[in-house]
Amino acid sequence: MAGRAAWACRAWRPPLRRRLDGPPRALAGAPPRRLFSGPAVQVELQEGAGVAVMKLKSPPVNSLSLELLTEFTISLEKLENDKACRGVILTSAVPHIFSAGLDITEMHGKSPEHYAEFWKAVQEMWLKLYKSSLGSSPAGGCLMALSCDYRIMAENPKYSIGLNETQLGIVAPFWFKDALVSTIGHRAAEQSLQLGLLYPASDALKVGLVDQLVPEERLQSAATQVMAQWLATPDHARQITKSMMRKEVVDRLLKHRDADIQNFVQFISRDSIQKSLQMYIERLKQRKT
Amino acid sequence: MAGRAAWACRAWRPPLRRRLDGPPRALAGAPPRRLFSGPAVQVELQEGAGVAVMKLKSPPVNSLSLELLTEFTISLEKLENDKACRGVILTSAVPHIFSAGLDITEMHGKSPEHYAEFWKAVQEMWLKLYKSSLGSSPAGGCLMALSCDYRIMAENPKYSIGLNETQLGIVAPFWFKDALVSTIGHRAAEQSLQLGLLYPASDALKVGLVDQLVPEERLQSAATQVMAQWLATPDHARQITKSMMRKEVVDRLLKHRDADIQNFVQFISRDSIQKSLQMYIERLKQRKT
Amino acid sequence: MAGRAAWACRAWRPPLRRRLDGPPRALAGAPPRRLFSGPAVQVELQEGAGVAVMKLKSPPVNSLSLELLTEFTISLEKLENDKACRGVILTSAVPHIFSAGLDITEMHGKSPEHYAEFWKAVQEMWLKLYKSSLGSSPAGGCLMALSCDYRIMAENPKYSIGLNETQLGIVAPFWFKDALVSTIGHRAAEQSLQLGLLYPASDALKVGLVDQLVPEERLQSAATQVMAQWLATPDHARQITKSMMRKEVVDRLLKHRDADIQNFVQFISRDSIQKSLQMYIERLKQRKT
Numbered sequence: 001m002a003g004r005a006a007w008a009c010r011a012w013r014p015p016l017r018r019r020l021d022g023p024p025r026a027l028a029g030a031p032p033r034r035l036f037s038g039p040a041v042q043v044e045l046q047e048g049a050g051v052a053v054m055k056l057k058s059p060p061v062n063s064l065s066l067e068l069l070t071e072f073t074i075s076l077e078k079l080e081n082d083k084a085c086r087g088v089i090l091t092s093a094v095p096h097i098f099s100a101g102l103d104i105t106e107m108h109g110k111s112p113e114h115y116a117e118f119w120k121a122v123q124e125m126w127l128k129l130y131k132s133s134l135g136s137s138p139a140g141g142c143l144m145a146l147s148c149d150y151r152i153m154a155e156n157p158k159y160s161i162g163l164n165e166t167q168l169g170i171v172a173p174f175w176f177k178d179a180l181v182s183t184i185g186h187r188a189a190e191q192s193l194q195l196g197l198l199y200p201a202s203d204a205l206k207v208g209l210v211d212q213l214v215p216e217e218r219l220q221s222a223a224t225q226v227m228a229q230w231l232a233t234p235d236h237a238r239q240i241t242k243s244m245m246r247k248e249v250v251d252r253l254l255k256h257r258d259a260d261i262q263n264f265v266q267f268i269s270r271d272s273i274q275k276s277l278q279m280y281i282e283r284l285k286q287r288k289t
Numbered sequence: 290m291a292g293r294a295a296w297a298c299r300a301w302r303p304p305l306r307r308r309l310d311g312p313p314r315a316l317a318g319a320p321p322r323r324l325f326s327g328p329a330v331q332v333e334l335q336e337g338a339g340v341a342v343m344k345l346k347s348p349p350v351n352s353l354s355l356e357l358l359t360e361f362t363i364s365l366e367k368l369e370n371d372k373a374c375r376g377v378i379l380t381s382a383v384p385h386i387f388s389a390g391l392d393i394t395e396m397h398g399k400s401p402e403h404y405a406e407f408w409k410a411v412q413e414m415w416l417k418l419y420k421s422s423l424g425s426s427p428a429g430g431c432l433m434a435l436s437c438d439y440r441i442m443a444e445n446p447k448y449s450i451g452l453n454e455t456q457l458g459i460v461a462p463f464w465f466k467d468a469l470v471s472t473i474g475h476r477a478a479e480q481s482l483q484l485g486l487l488y489p490a491s492d493a494l495k496v497g498l499v500d501q502l503v504p505e506e507r508l509q510s511a512a513t514q515v516m517a518q519w520l521a522t523p524d525h526a527r528q529i530t531k532s533m534m535r536k537e538v539v540d541r542l543l544k545h546r547d548a549d550i551q552n553f554v555q556f557i558s559r560d561s562i563q564k565s566l567q568m569y570i571e572r573l574k575q576r577k578t
Numbered sequence: 579m580a581g582r583a584a585w586a587c588r589a590w591r592p593p594l595r596r597r598l599d600g601p602p603r604a605l606a607g608a609p610p611r612r613l614f615s616g617p618a619v620q621v622e623l624q625e626g627a628g629v630a631v632m633k634l635k636s637p638p639v640n641s642l643s644l645e646l647l648t649e650f651t652i653s654l655e656k657l658e659n660d661k662a663c664r665g666v667i668l669t670s671a672v673p674h675i676f677s678a679g680l681d682i683t684e685m686h687g688k689s690p691e692h693y694a695e696f697w698k699a700v701q702e703m704w705l706k707l708y709k710s711s712l713g714s715s716p717a718g719g720c721l722m723a724l725s726c727d728y729r730i731m732a733e734n735p736k737y738s739i740g741l742n743e744t745q746l747g748i749v750a751p752f753w754f755k756d757a758l759v760s761t762i763g764h765r766a767a768e769q770s771l772q773l774g775l776l777y778p779a780s781d782a783l784k785v786g787l788v789d790q791l792v793p794e795e796r797l798q799s800a801a802t803q804v805m806a807q808w809l810a811t812p813d814h815a816r817q818i819t820k821s822m823m824r825k826e827v828v829d830r831l832l833k834h835r836d837a838d839i840q841n842f843v844q845f846i847s848r849d850s851i852q853k854s855l856q857m858y859i860e861r862l863k864q865r866k867t
Contacts, residue, residue, distance in 0.1 A: 149483065166815040174822060182475040186760040187786055190823045194727065194816050195807065208476055229484065234565070237455040238483050244463060245479045276812070438772065471764040497765055518773065523854070526744040527772050533752060534768045 035082075040068040041075050042093060050086035051227055052079050053220075057093035061100035064144075068103075069121040076128045086231055089223045090148060096159075099144065104168070104284075108277045112265050119264040123257060126175065130246060142209075146179040149242070150226050151209070153201050154216040160198040161209055167196035169276035170268070173260055178249040184208045329357040330364050331382060339375035340516055341368050342509075346382035350389035353433075357392075358410040365417045375520055378512045379437060385448075388433065393457070393573075397566045401554050408553040412546060415464065419535060431498075435468040438531070439515050440498070442490050443505040449487040450498055456485035458565035459557070462549055467538040473497045613660075618646040619653050620671060628664035629805055630657050631798075635671035639678035642722075646681075647699040654706045664809055667801045668726060674737075677722065682746070682862075686855045690843050697842040701835060704753065708824060720787075724757040727820070728804050729787070731779050732794040738776040739787055745774035747854035748845070751838055756827040762786045 035045045040058040045051070054075060056062040079085045092098045106118045129147035142161050145151045153161065163180060165172040172180075172193055180189040188207050191197065204210045214222040230238075253260065267273060324334045329347040334340070343364060345351040368374045381387045395407045418436035431450050434440045442450065452469060454461040461469075461482055469478040477496050480486065493499045503511040519527075542549065556562060613623045618636040623629070632653060634640040657663045670676045684696045707725035720739050723729045731739065741758060743750040750758075750771055758767040766785050769775065782788045792800040808816075831838065845851060 150480075166811045166819055169812040169815050171815050171818045171822070177822060182479075184476070185474055185763055186823070187762070190760075190820070191728075191789075193819045193823065195811050196815075211480075233455045233484050234458040236561075237458050237460050237485075240460045241455055241482045242479070244460070244466060245475070245482065272814075439769075471768075473765070474763055500769075522744045522773050523747040525850075526747050526749050526774075529749045530744055530771045531768070533749070533755060534764070534771065 036075070036078065038071045038075070040065075041071045043075050043079065045079075045082070045085060047084055049224075049228075050084060050231070051224070052082075052085050052088045054079075054088055054090050055093040056091075056099055059094050061097050062092055062094050063100050063103035063105075064122070064125075065103040066106055066118050066121050069118075069125045073121070073124050073128050086235060087227050089220070089227060090144065091219065091223070101142065101164075104277055104281055107170075107268050108274060108281065112269055115265045115268050116261050119261050123175075123253065123260070126179075127250065127253065130179065130250060143176055143179070145210070146176075146183055149230060150211050152212045152214060152219060152222050152226065153204060153210040154219055155201055155213040156216060157200055157202070160200050161204050162196070162198040163193060164196040164198050166194060168280050169273060173264065174256075175249065175253040175260070178252060182246075182249060325364070325367065327360045327364070329354075330360045332364050332368065334368075334371070334374060336373055338513075338517075339373060339520065340513070341371075341374050341377045343368075343377055343379050344382040345380075345388055348383050350386050351381055351383050352389050352392035352394075353411070353414075354392040355395055355407050355410050358407075358414045362410070362413050362417050375524060376516050378509070378516060379433065380508065380512070390431065390453075393566055393570055396459075396557050397563060397570065401558055404554045404557050405550050408550050412464075412542065412549070416539065416542065419468070419539060432465055432468070434499070435465075435472055438519060439500050441501045441503060441508060441511050441515065442493060442499040443508055444490055444502040445505060446489055446491070449489050450493050451485070451487040452482060453485035453487050455483060457569050458562060462553065463545075464538065464542040464549070467541060471535075471538060614653070614656065616649045616653070618643075619649045621653050621657070623657075623660070623663060625662055627802075627806075628662060628809065629802070630660075630663050630666040632657075632666055632668050633671040634669075634677055637672050639675050640670055640672050641678050641681035641683075642700070642703075643681040644684055644696050644699050647696075647703045651699070651702050651706050664813060665805050667798070667805060668722065669797065669801070679720065679742075682855055682859055685748075685846050686852060686859065690847055693843045693846050694839050697839050701753075701831065701838070704757075705828065705831065708757065708828060721754055721757070723788070724754075724761055727808060728789050730790045730792060730797060730800050730804065731782060731788040732797055733779055733791040734794060735778055735780070738778050739782050740774070740776040741771060742774040742776050744772060746858050747851060751842065752834075753827065753831040753838070756830060760824075760827060 033045055033047055035043045035052065037043065040056065042055045042057050044053045044055075046053070054072075056068065056072075058065070058068050062068070076088070079088055102122065107115065110118075126143060126147060129144060142163050145161065153159065163172050163176055165176075177189065177193060180192065183189075184192070184207050192199075192207075199207060199209055201210070201213055205213050212222065212226070268277075322334055322336055324332045324341065326332065329345065331344045331346050333342045333344075335342075343361075345357065345361075347354070347357050351357070365377070368377055391411065396404065399407075415432060415436060418433060431452050434450065442448065452461050452465055454465075466478065466482060469481065472478075473481065473496050481488075481496075488496060488498055490499070490502055494502050501511065501515070611623055611625055613621045613630065615621065618634065620633045620635050622631045622633075624631070632650075634646065634650075636643070636646050640646070654666070657666055680700065685693065688696075704721060704725060707722060720741050723739065731737065741750050741754055743754075755767065755771060758770065761767075762770070762785050770777075770785075777785060777787055779788070779791055783791050790800065790804070
């Protein structure tokens with residue numbers, strides 16, 4: 001069973017015929033079929049319902065490493081090209097966590113070329129996913145969630161979600177910011193990003209960072225239920241609508257993509273930032289011991 | 290008496306003298322005078338208060354047909370040129386409904402020229418009204434409401450309001466979207482438009498789609514009361530402020546007006562969309578029998 | 579003790595070393611040191627905490643006169659250049675009020691040159707402060723508050739906050755509007771500005787115009803507490819984040835600064851506006867007698 005998890009509802013290249021067939025087939029009852037699996041991501045597809053479940057499986061905390069990001073993006077692309085798939089539920093195979101966010105070790109002690117490659121992978125993932133649903137945890141996990149259509153979080157005061165970059169001495173890029181502002185509004189986003197806030201589940205619901213809280217054991221069924229509502233809308237109209245809603249934010253990143261990579265590389269390569277990250281990594285290690 | 294109705298508060302070309310005269314004359318007590326009436330819209334003006342009441346009267350559901358839209362826009366223009374009028378309350382003469390929204394029959398089985406003419410009339414109405422108050426019902430009714438300054442809805446769980454285009458397999462244009470985002474924020478608008486949600490009265494209040502719920506028999510008096518508060522602000526300052534608040538959204542439509550018409554015509558002329566609308570019309574007919 | 583007050587948390591040119599030193603020194607315990615004081619503004623700095631307290635002291639109501647604005651901007655600049663200062667709490671030395679807002683006498687019966695000079699001073703103050711915390715009262719007081727990072731208001735039903743320009747027959751400029759929309763959202767801002775609403779403390783909290791209400795005697799300690807949370811985030815990352823959040827609004831004013839001054843001078847010089855302001859001033863005088 002997935003941990004604290006999340007789900008995603010994507011609308012892509014939908015078979016137009018289906019749109020005219022009335023409501024979609026029921027999601028329940030269909031036997032799951034294993035589709036494909038790599039070292040960090042596992043994908044199952046419920047053929048009847050047209051819904052895939054993607055699980056991150058990179059213990060201990062599903063850090064968004066270059067490897068995981070790349071595998072994630074490729075898996076999503078495969079699903080987009082699969083006509084049997086109309087939506088995807090995003091969750092975790094690691095207990096009690098969706099993802100700890102961007103992998104800090106990819107941003108420390110490496111070459112500028114590596115930083116650039118990593119950041120590009122983050123951008124790719126986001127651009128692919130910025131039409132999908134829930135993550136829960138620091139930074140990258142939250143970013144994945146913000147890209148989804150709907151966010152469900154386990155009702156547990158120990159779980160939290162947010163973009164905590166400033167706590168590490170680094171800065172969320174403008175497109176993280178844009179996605180956050182679109183979700184919780186400008187004022188809440190400003191406070192959230194300046195302080196690097198991690199919201200406990202109940203606060204996350206209040207501020208609008210997640211849409212629903214459910215007991216941990218009901219995450220998957222709740223996601224399936226909401227997904228059914230989403231897929232009851234004609235795919236084509238919903239897809240155009242979604243793309244209209246997100247066009248401005250997507251276009252801004254596309255326009256400044258290279259500058260954003262350069263900016264990241266330059267910032268992260270600074271001695272002061274590298275020292276700051278090293279301290280953070282050491283603190284994390286001490287916590288584990 | 291009006292049904293589920295709505296009201297609007299417009300600020301236009303105000304006699305500047307009045308602004309300096311202190312608070313406006315009381316709205317109550319003034320005898321109503323019939324101003325003018327056409328087949329689909331009826332307008333009364335309370336001379337003393339400077340407030341007009343516009344009632345849609347196109348049974349069974351006040352569908353926004355080309356005829357109604359044209360008459361509506363002309364009536365609004367007349368009121369703008371009438372120095373005795375400072376505000377307008379928008380409501381319905383048909384019981385239990387403000388408007389069912391855009392008339393689907395205008396979008397089905399007609400020529401491209403007709404589609405273009407119809408869409409232009411929708412744009413005209415919106416541009417005129419995007420300085421006014423409440424509608425309640427699918428699509429067009431909601432659009433009228435979103436263009437107003439304040440929205441009052443009858444407190445009845447059977448009544449609903451929203452932009453349900455996607456449910457019909459069509460897509461709300463960007464200026465519907467802009468007006469909705471301005472009213473309920475980006476996140477709520479995204480969910481609302483993707484799913485084509487129709488909000489029951491209490492949900493509409495919660496999400497901010499309407500500003501106030503009152504018992505059906507008090508719609509008109511509540512509208513009159515709020516209008517008095519609106520007109521207590523100096524017209525000139527209020528008008529400039531309103532235009533500053535809405536400039537960006539209005540300018541975007543003005544800039545892309547022709548492209549928006551072409552886009553609508555092309556989309557609505559597709560075989561798949563025409564089939565989708567036909568199915569919807571047939572379902573509506575079956576419901577009536 | 580300060581009255582109804584406010585506080586501000588600024589992030590500027592932070593000594594980078596400090597960012598790497600872990601959490602900031604405790605705010606409590608450090609003895610305050612008088613830094614500098616002019617006729618309208620008094621500044622104290624808690625050396626240990628790196629926090630300055632700025633108090634407006636221009637009885638009876640701390641009107642934002644040309645003199646106060648100029649002194650305020652200069653004081654803020656001094657603090658920015660002071661490496662011992664990392665944040666500033668903004669409050670009032672006049673009991674029961676933070677500020678009554680822009681000084682109307684600066685906008686009435688003077689020369690166009692004076693109006694231009696005054697408006698430029700308002701812009702300067704705003705541009706400097708649009709990285710800082712609470713005001714409470716009509717117009718200018720609210721504008722100062724909107725420029726801060728966090729707003730604390732005394733829990734007293736007699737106190738209110740808002741931008742009431744339209745009530746005076748004048749119009750809030752687009753950058754007041756932008757800051758308000760960023761804080762409370764577009765819909766609430768539209769209603770607020772059109773009607774020139776002054777929100778009682780509890781409503782101000784509800785709409786999001788202030789972040790916290792506390793008993794009057796706890797204003798300063800609450801501000802100190804929140805400031806500690808703010809300063810626990812690495813200065814550098816927080817500062818870049820803040821500037822990213824506010825860049826669009828700041829850039830818009832910078833781009834249209836001269837046109838905005840000309841626009842103000844032309845508007846305020848009109849006979850009708852001057853008469854309107856005179857009436858308002860006379861009403862204020864009568865209230866005092």
